[in-house]
Amino acid sequence: MNTEYNIPMKINPIGVVHSALTHADGAPIQPVFAKDSEGVIDIYEPYREGLKDLEGFERIWLLYWFHKARTPRLIVKPFLDNTQRGLFATRAPARPNPIGLSSVRLLSVEEGSIQVAELDILDGTPLLDIKPYVSKFDYYEVKRNGWIDSVQDKQGIADKRFCGQDKIGD
Amino acid sequence: MNTEYNIPMKINPIGVVHSALTHADGAPIQPVFAKDSEGVIDIYEPYREGLKDLEGFERIWLLYWFHKARTPRLIVKPFLDNTQRGLFATRAPARPNPIGLSSVRLLSVEEGSIQVAELDILDGTPLLDIKPYVSKFDYYEVKRNGWIDSVQDKQGIADKRFCGQDKIGD
Numbered sequence: 001m002n003t004e005y006n007i008p009m010k011i012n013p014i015g016v017v018h019s020a021l022t023h024a025d026g027a028p029i030q031p032v033f034a035k036d037s038e039g040v041i042d043i044y045e046p047y048r049e050g051l052k053d054l055e056g057f058e059r060i061w062l063l064y065w066f067h068k069a070r071t072p073r074l075i076v077k078p079f080l081d082n083t084q085r086g087l088f089a090t091r092a093p094a095r096p097n098p099i100g101l102s103s104v105r106l107l108s109v110e111e112g113s114i115q116v117a118e119l120d121i122l123d124g125t126p127l128l129d130i131k132p133y134v135s136k137f138d139y140y141e142v143k144r145n146g147w148i149d150s151v152q153d154k155q156g157i158a159d160k161r162f163c164g165q166d167k168i169g170d
Numbered sequence: 171m172n173t174e175y176n177i178p179m180k181i182n183p184i185g186v187v188h189s190a191l192t193h194a195d196g197a198p199i200q201p202v203f204a205k206d207s208e209g210v211i212d213i214y215e216p217y218r219e220g221l222k223d224l225e226g227f228e229r230i231w232l233l234y235w236f237h238k239a240r241t242p243r244l245i246v247k248p249f250l251d252n253t254q255r256g257l258f259a260t261r262a263p264a265r266p267n268p269i270g271l272s273s274v275r276l277l278s279v280e281e282g283s284i285q286v287a288e289l290d291i292l293d294g295t296p297l298l299d300i301k302p303y304v305s306k307f308d309y310y311e312v313k314r315n316g317w318i319d320s321v322q323d324k325q326g327i328a329d330k331r332f333c334g335q336d337k338i339g340d
Binding site: 009010011012013014030031032047049050051052053054055056057058059061063065074075085086087088089090091095096097099101103126128129130131132133134135136137138139140141142143144145146147148149 | 273313
């Protein structure tokens with residue numbers, strides 16, 4: 001129960017991500033760097049009815065809990081850069097509310113099982129929400145992408161920098 | 171504490187949205203329908219350091235808690251349609267984890283105050299996260315937008331259908 005609001009701000013996973021990515025170290029940092037990576041999202045039984053009509057969409061947003069992320073820091077060196085950046089100007093996983101956002105390509109929906117491609121999410125990640133990717137709502141031709149515009153094209157592969165080392169003790 | 175994971179899945183707002191939209195009834199349902207709507211995001215003091223470098227981005231993603239949403243239903247009539255749709259194939263606010271996602275236009279960042287335009291979020295909404303909108307990560311030319319492709323262009327204005335009527339008792 002959050003004291004500022006009269007409703008509990010409680011998260012309950014609606015499903016789980018199954019992917020070939022078992023460690024952050026070496027995983028693609030965004031779907032655009034994960035062209036060959038397919039996986040399955042299992043939706044828990046009580047939520048499956050809500051998947052109706054989803055298959056008509058080419059891409060979907062997955063919102064998920066970065067369950068392997070370490071305690072957040074407000075200034076970080078992002079994967080794509082060697083300069084210290086403000087956390088909210090990055091997509092780093094270790095955040096005050098560690099919610100991840102990925103637009104993945106939808107292959108099929110069968111029963112409670114969603115096949116996707118371009119998946120950049122670690123195996124076992126708790127899923128919080130699915131939203132359709134809608135051109136009219138999500139597709140903006142922006143001219144300025146901040147510090148990312150000045151970064152040379154890299155492979156977009158993660159290392160251990162945001163892993164929960166302080167939790168597992170190494 | 172969620173029993174399935176060894177970390178608590180706990181949400182703590184990092185700030186609050188101030189907008190002219192005080193009621194869902196009549197509010198724009200997405201930023202694309204909110205061209206004239208400006209507002210201010212106040213970031214709480216402990217998180218302000220993380221705003222460094224944000225100003226270089228033209229748009230930002232806001233993730234927030236739909237604090238006025240009613241208990242979710244898995245089959246809904248979305249604002250843009252009169253047909254029953256699966257919840258996860260819509261952007262309706264009443265969801266199992268009621269997390270909202272909007273790409274708004276960034277005007278300025280001063281101290282802990284972020285001026286934005288194209289804001290479709292209700293006044294007083296708890297903010298959970300800010301991420302930069304990055305063309306390379308978020309801009310996908312999709313051909314299929316499911317049921318939304320077959321909907322006539324509407325004004326994109328909300329009514330009361332997802333408000334917390336069951337909570338406030340009317």
